[in-house]
Amino acid sequence: MLDERGGIIDDLMVYRGPDGYRLVVNCGTREKDLVWLQTAAAGFDVLVEEAPHLAILAVQGPKAMDLLGTALTPHQAHALAELKPFECAFSGQDMIARTGYTGELGAELILAADAACALWDRLRALGVKPAGLGARDTLRLEAGLNLYGSDMDEQVTPSACNLSWTVVHNGRDFIGEKALLAEKEAGGDRRLIGVVMTDRGVLRAGYPIVSGGREVGVITSGAFSPSLQRGIGFARIEGANELKAPLLAVIRGREMPVLGVTLPFVRRGKACFKPLV
Amino acid sequence: MAEVRDDVRYLATHEWVKLEADGSVVVGISDHAQDALGDVVFVELPEIGTSFVQGSEMAVVESVKAASDIYAPVSGVVVACNSALEDAPETVNDSPYDAGWFVRLTPDDPSSIESLLSPDAYQALCDDETR
Numbered sequence: 001m002l003d004e005r006g007g008i009i010d011d012l013m014v015y016r017g018p019d020g021y022r023l024v025v026n027c028g029t030r031e032k033d034l035v036w037l038q039t040a041a042a043g044f045d046v047l048v049e050e051a052p053h054l055a056i057l058a059v060q061g062p063k064a065m066d067l068l069g070t071a072l073t074p075h076q077a078h079a080l081a082e083l084k085p086f087e088c089a090f091s092g093q094d095m096i097a098r099t100g101y102t103g104e105l106g107a108e109l110i111l112a113a114d115a116a117c118a119l120w121d122r123l124r125a126l127g128v129k130p131a132g133l134g135a136r137d138t139l140r141l142e143a144g145l146n147l148y149g150s151d152m153d154e155q156v157t158p159s160a161c162n163l164s165w166t167v168v169h170n171g172r173d174f175i176g177e178k179a180l181l182a183e184k185e186a187g188g189d190r191r192l193i194g195v196v197m198t199d200r201g202v203l204r205a206g207y208p209i210v211s212g213g214r215e216v217g218v219i220t221s222g223a224f225s226p227s228l229q230r231g232i233g234f235a236r237i238e239g240a241n242e243l244k245a246p247l248l249a250v251i252r253g254r255e256m257p258v259l260g261v262t263l264p265f266v267r268r269g270k271a272c273f274k275p276l277v
Numbered sequence: 278m279a280e281v282r283d284d285v286r287y288l289a290t291h292e293w294v295k296l297e298a299d300g301s302v303v304v305g306i307s308d309h310a311q312d313a314l315g316d317v318v319f320v321e322l323p324e325i326g327t328s329f330v331q332g333s334e335m336a337v338v339e340s341v342k343a344a345s346d347i348y349a350p351v352s353g354v355v356v357a358c359n360s361a362l363e364d365a366p367e368t369v370n371d372s373p374y375d376a377g378w379f380v381r382l383t384p385d386d387p388s389s390i391e392s393l394l395s396p397d398a399y400q401a402l403c404d405d406e407t408r
Contacts, residue, residue, distance in 0.1 A: 134342070200319045200366070202339050224318050224341045231318075252321075252337065252344070 001033065002176030006183060007154035008161065009036055011146065015097055017090040020047075022110070024056065026148050040175065054093060055116035057109045059123060060139075062268075064106035071122040072096075080107060101136065103143025103264060138223050141232060144194065144263030150205060151192060151220045151234050157183055160236060162192040162263060191240035194261040194273055195219065195233045195249065201256055203233035203249055210248045210255060219249065227266045235260075245277045279309040279403060282374050286350075286390055287399035293374065294350040296390050297381075304350055305378040306338060306369065309403045314340040317369040322358040322379065329353065329382070331389065336379050338369065351389045353382035 001009045010033050012025040025033045037048045059068055069077045079089040080096050088097035095110040111119065124130075137147070144162070146152050152161040157180060167180060195203060203222030208215045222233030237243060237260075248255040261273040285293040291310035295303045311317065321337035329335050329349035336347040359378050362368055369377040384390070394402065 200363070202318060202341070202344070204344075224316075 001036070002158075002174070002180075003036075003154060004175060004179060006157040006176040006179035008148070008152045008156060008158065008163075009033065009154060011148050011152065011163075013097075013099060015088045015090075015095060017088075017095065022051075022095060024108075024110075028149060051093075053113060054110050055113045057111070057116055057119060057123075058100050058102075058106065059109070059128065060100045060102040060104040060106035062105055064104070067123065067126050067128055068107060071119060071126055071128075083107075101143075101145055102139040103145065103267065104139065105268070137221075138226055141221055141223050141234070142225055142227055142264065142266040144265065146192070146234070147221055151236075156190075156236075159183060159188075160190040160192060162234075189241040190236065190238050192220065192234050192236050193240065193243075193276055194263045194265055195222075195235045195247070196228070196259045196261050196265070196273065197231035197249070198257050198259060201231050201251055203231045203251075203258070205233075207233075208250045209235045209237065209258070210250060211244055211246070216243065216247075225265060227269055228271055232265050234263075243277050245275075247277075279307065279312055280374070281307070281309075281396050281400045281403070283396045285374070286393035286395065287402075288348060288350050288393060289402060290348055292347060292350050294390055294393060296387060300383070300387055301356060302351060302353065302382050302384050302387075302390060303378050304335075304347070304380045304382065306347065306373055307399070307403075308373050309406075310345075311370045311373045311377070314338065314345065314370075315342045316340055317366045319344075320362040320366050320369065320379070322360070322362070323355050325355050325358060327355045329355070338379075347379060349382070350393060351382065351384045352386070353384040355380055356383050357381040 001012060003009055010026055010029040012023055015022040041048050068080060072080060076096060083089060083098045085098045088095055093112060097108050099108050100106050146161055158164055158167050197203060202224050203219050205219055205221055207219040209217040216239060217235045217237035219233045219235050222231065225232040243260060247258050247260050249258045260276040262276060265273045285295045287293050291307045293305050293307050297303060317338055317340050319339040323335055329352065331349055331352045333349050334346045335349040338345050338347055358380055
């Protein structure tokens with residue numbers, strides 16, 4: 001969701017249902033998003049309302065589909081089985097979608113609060129483990145997925161966040177479109193790339209990236225990748241088209257060699273990144 | 278319950294120090310510290326021959342969660358480092374008081390180790406932190 005300058009207000013999922021569109025936004029940007037949506041909606045025949053009585057569960061991993069097949073009602077299980085990746089199905093207020101923030105197999109379910117709790121209990125009884133934010137962060141990073149506030153904010157446009165693929169210019173004149181078209185016209189190659197450490201260490205937000213003796217960028221998100229057993233991160237780079245190896249990350253005053261790579265790093269548990277330079 | 282060894286002294290920053298028979302001191306991090314840090318993935322050790330003043334930053338231990346400085350418990354000169362930690366940093370988690378040692382120093386003043394925390398005082402500190 002962009003402002004008039006093409007800056008990113010939030011990244012969110014929009015599901016189309018029989019009665020309208022269901023938006024799942026970041027908790028941290030909830031108020032800002034609501035104000036923006038309500039302001040933008042003025043003058044249109046549209047109602048914007050929150051649904052605080054609903055809860056969302058994400059069930060992700062290689063066994064997620066099988067276990068959900070057991071835990072869901074037959075009706076829900078059937079609906080899930082029919083879905084292709086990124087598709088969703090509504091049943092009244094309930095929604096099941098083959099989406100997620102982990103890059104793994106699985107689904108997200110939006111249900112009334114007590115139904116969500118009952119499903120949680122059934123899944124736990126089947127051995128499904130709760131995952132905390134640390135696990136979520138390494139999964140999303142390995143999957144090449146941005147985190148709002150770290151990798152993107154109102155000061156950057158989609159092209160600087162590896163998100164050009166999400167923008168479709170098809171005559172809708174969406175808020176920010178003019179700014180993005182002007183940006184394309186002007187050129188400019190500020191990009192978000194993957195970075196992998198070749199030595200031991202951990203990349204963290206704020207570490208500079210150096211090439212040819214000058215600072216060319218900065219780490220926006222970093223972590224130790226459990227799948228790759230090495231430090232990985234995203235880096236915002238100025239002049240990405242002229243990027244030359246070798247790249248260095250400055251970690252506590254020391255320059256450590258890193259590789260600039262494509263995203264994602266990992267797909268279904270296997271490394272899939274390729275060097276950029 | 279984290280192990281508190283009774284044959285070493287401690288810093289409030291969770292380093293342990295052991296005075297050896299030859300007068301050198303060995304430094305590592307406590308069981309409480311390695312547990313709080315989580316999986317150690319990287320250890321940065323000083324150069325042999327470097328002098329450190331008590332309380333100054335001597336080494337770095339980096340876990341999945343965060344990087345932490347290790348402080349010199351006494352003033353002295355580095356005579357040995359546990360280079361095995363370069364290839365096997367997880368040793369710090371598995372054996373914090375033995376195989377996971379960091380640095381050996383020749384102290385300027387061996388008696389300065391006595392002003393450090395006793396095992397009981399360190400245990401009390403850990404209990405307070407856990408509360």
